[in-house]
Amino acid sequence: MPRDLPERIYERRRDLGERIRVLRTGLPATQEAFAEMTGIDRRTLQRIERGTSDPRYSDLLLMAEALGITLADLVRE
Numbered sequence: 001m002p003r004d005l006p007e008r009i010y011e012r013r014r015d016l017g018e019r020i021r022v023l024r025t026g027l028p029a030t031q032e033a034f035a036e037m038t039g040i041d042r043r044t045l046q047r048i049e050r051g052t053s054d055p056r057y058s059d060l061l062l063m064a065e066a067l068g069i070t071l072a073d074l075v076r077e
Helices: 007-025 031-038 042-050 057-067 071-075
Strands: none
Touching (some): 031 057
């Protein structure tokens, strides 16, 4: 059952998704190519970048590794 979160949480999730998208396009890599690099389903990656899905910790680690940055740099505010 979905839970309602404070709006600030949704905003931060959207910000994270936007940061991931910007970093990914800087590689440059399409969503499909980045999904293959990370082993994350492309549809999952789409939802993460749109900010409609919470990424799993392991997905964040895989994305940071593929981007050549630390997890802390990926999730920084």
